[in-house]
Amino acid sequence: MTDKSSFKLTYSTMFNPPEELHTHFAEAMEAQKQKLGQEIPMFIAGEERFSTEKNKQVSPINTDLHLITYQRGSIQDAEDAIAAARKAFPGWSQMYWDERVYLLRKTADLIDQRLFEIGVAVTLEVGKNRMESLGDVAETAELIRYACDQMEANRGYRARMGKDPLVGFDSSNTSVLKPYGVWAVISPFNYPPALTGGPVGAALVAGNTVVIKPASNTVWSPSILVDCLRQAGIPDGVVNFVTGPGSTVGKTIVESKDIGGITFTGSYDVGMGIFHSFAQGDYVRPVILELGGKNPAIVSKHANLDDAAIGIVRSAFGLQGQKCSACSRVFVEAEVHDALVARMVELARTLKVGDPAERDTYMGPVINRAAYEDYQSFTAELKAAGKILTGGEVITEGEYARGYFCQPTIAVEVPLEHRLWKHEMFLPIVMVHAARDLSEAMNLANSTKYGLTAGFYGTEDEVGWFYDHIEAGVVYANRPQGATTGAWPGYQPFGGRKGSGSTGKNSGGLYYLPLYMQEQIRNQVRRF
Numbered sequence: 001m002t003d004k005s006s007f008k009l010t011y012s013t014m015f016n017p018p019e020e021l022h023t024h025f026a027e028a029m030e031a032q033k034q035k036l037g038q039e040i041p042m043f044i045a046g047e048e049r050f051s052t053e054k055n056k057q058v059s060p061i062n063t064d065l066h067l068i069t070y071q072r073g074s075i076q077d078a079e080d081a082i083a084a085a086r087k088a089f090p091g092w093s094q095m096y097w098d099e100r101v102y103l104l105r106k107t108a109d110l111i112d113q114r115l116f117e118i119g120v121a122v123t124l125e126v127g128k129n130r131m132e133s134l135g136d137v138a139e140t141a142e143l144i145r146y147a148c149d150q151m152e153a154n155r156g157y158r159a160r161m162g163k164d165p166l167v168g169f170d171s172s173n174t175s176v177l178k179p180y181g182v183w184a185v186i187s188p189f190n191y192p193p194a195l196t197g198g199p200v201g202a203a204l205v206a207g208n209t210v211v212i213k214p215a216s217n218t219v220w221s222p223s224i225l226v227d228c229l230r231q232a233g234i235p236d237g238v239v240n241f242v243t244g245p246g247s248t249v250g251k252t253i254v255e256s257k258d259i260g261g262i263t264f265t266g267s268y269d270v271g272m273g274i275f276h277s278f279a280q281g282d283y284v285r286p287v288i289l290e291l292g293g294k295n296p297a298i299v300s301k302h303a304n305l306d307d308a309a310i311g312i313v314r315s316a317f318g319l320q321g322q323k324c325s326a327c328s329r330v331f332v333e334a335e336v337h338d339a340l341v342a343r344m345v346e347l348a349r350t351l352k353v354g355d356p357a358e359r360d361t362y363m364g365p366v367i368n369r370a371a372y373e374d375y376q377s378f379t380a381e382l383k384a385a386g387k388i389l390t391g392g393e394v395i396t397e398g399e400y401a402r403g404y405f406c407q408p409t410i411a412v413e414v415p416l417e418h419r420l421w422k423h424e425m426f427l428p429i430v431m432v433h434a435a436r437d438l439s440e441a442m443n444l445a446n447s448t449k450y451g452l453t454a455g456f457y458g459t460e461d462e463v464g465w466f467y468d469h470i471e472a473g474v475v476y477a478n479r480p481q482g483a484t485t486g487a488w489p490g491y492q493p494f495g496g497r498k499g500s501g502s503t504g505k506n507s508g509g510l511y512y513l514p515l516y517m518q519e520q521i522r523n524q525v526r527r528f
């Protein structure tokens with residue numbers, strides 16, 4: 001058992017946590033269950049806002065479980081949130097940067113203090129298992145702290161530049177990074193705290209004010225995050241929280257000329273739509289897109305197949321395959337195909353699918369009815385085109401009857417022309433192909449529009465070749481903890497290239513925070 005005093009929760013360490021994490025989680029679950037059904041307001045200009053139309057958020061574990069009622073915000077609410085953020089910008093941006101760092105660090109501490117409360121909300125609303133949920137919350141605090149660390153390490157991004165070589169004058173130059181204004185953060189359902197809190201933390205530390213719109217399936221945990229920001233003492237109007245459909249509230253935010261920059265994390269199609277629509281302003285504004293993935297693992301005939309099998313199974317089926325970094329394609333050298341697949345099937349069959357609140361559950365439900373129906377149609381297609389070695393069915397009996405539970409699925413012998421080799425399914429389905437050699441495996445791995453994460457199992461020499469040729473933003477080698485998943489701020493900053501991300505700079509990394517700021521060079525000349 002891990003020594004609890006030295007235990008640091010990350011996605012790599014979560015497989016063997018100290019016992020007290022389980023105890024606290026169970027206690028928090030009981031406490032949260034007493035509060036189910038509460039109404040969650042929006043938060044605009046420092047005030048709670050209620051709308052006439054409301055939506056019920058239910059749990060994918062059991063759709064009879066009414067988690068919260070949230071506001072179905074209007075276009076006017078979105079416009080008010082933007083106006084409030086605009087009004088608060090001068091005060092917040094002119095504050096000393098170390099005061100902002102202080103308030104954001106305080107927010108991160110409050111998130112840590114509420115780790116179990118927020119973790120329970122994530123489990124109930126996303127269907128994420130308990131350690132993944134706690135990881136999501138811990139990562140949120142770490143992302144915010146990382147932004148603070150970077151601001152401090154770069155002393156607020158103020159740097160002296162060279163002096164002009166003028167005779168008779170002293171001509172000094174200073175580089176200053178300054179915020180853009182109102183920053184929009186639109187987040188997806190799968191990491192509601194981290195993918196809301198990470199961008200919000202960076203935008204705020206940089207001096208922007210924010211308008212947040214969470215995914216409609218997962219409003220609860222981001223609302224607690226907003227509560228932490230309020231509790232930390234962030235001034236009114238600096239953080240605004242609007243809820244409601246992407247097609248109305250989200251669209252209003254994206255189309256507003258008063259938004260200075262945006263971070264959108266979500267699907268490729270919505271993200272590309274946002275990219276085009278955001279370009280309709282009078283000038284170019286920054287748009288940070290973190291989009292989908294179709295992440296491959298390549299396995300050489302020299303690989304340790306036990307490590308490869310467990311790494312792939314963890315990455316393919318963790319969070320029910322609904323991670324942008326999930327492993328959905330495996331290209332293995334033909335000589336070891338059967339041996340690898342046999343191990344993967346054996347491991348997949350040991351994974352417990354069920355109530356994600358229970359400590360031994362690995363896979364909870366998928367997020368909603370649309371995903372559940374997609375699973376059924378994708379597995380039918382795969383059965384027709386190739387072979388399913390394990391899984392392929394939804395689970396409907398007994399305790400599973402009111403939720404969206406799907407079996408972990410491994411498909412082989414699917415022709416390479418099949419559309420599902422390129423389509424992000426975002427479900428617990430992994431497809432395996434026996435490649436002629438590593439070169440064919442690499443060509444296939446790179447043959448999608450995505451480039452988020454990738455994994456490799458093989459010798460050290462082969463690893464170097466893999467790094468040089470793979471088109472992905474986060475790449476792992478010989479990792480049993482996860483073939484393509486498990487990034488952590490400050491360790492493996494997270495981001496993609498090609499259709500997976502727009503900036504080429506990874507969040508939780510060295511080059512991320514400056515994306516939220518623009519440079520001003522200040523020159524001043526004095527006569528001697």
Ligand code: NAP
Pocket residue numbers: 186187188189190191195213214215216217244245246247249250251254265266267268270271273274290291292293323324325424426452494495496500501
């Ligand atoms: P999604 O359907 O694209 O939704 C993401 C967010 O966009 C939600 O808040 C949604 O609101 C909003 N939205 C929808 N239509 C909009 C519009 N026209 N204008 C403005 N906002 C709009 O994605 P999802 O299903 O929540 O998340 C899964 C996707 O996210 C996958 O593709 C996954 O790979 C990707 N992802 C990427 C990363 C990364 O770091 N690269 C991380 C996590 C997830 P509603 O919920 O109200 O529709």
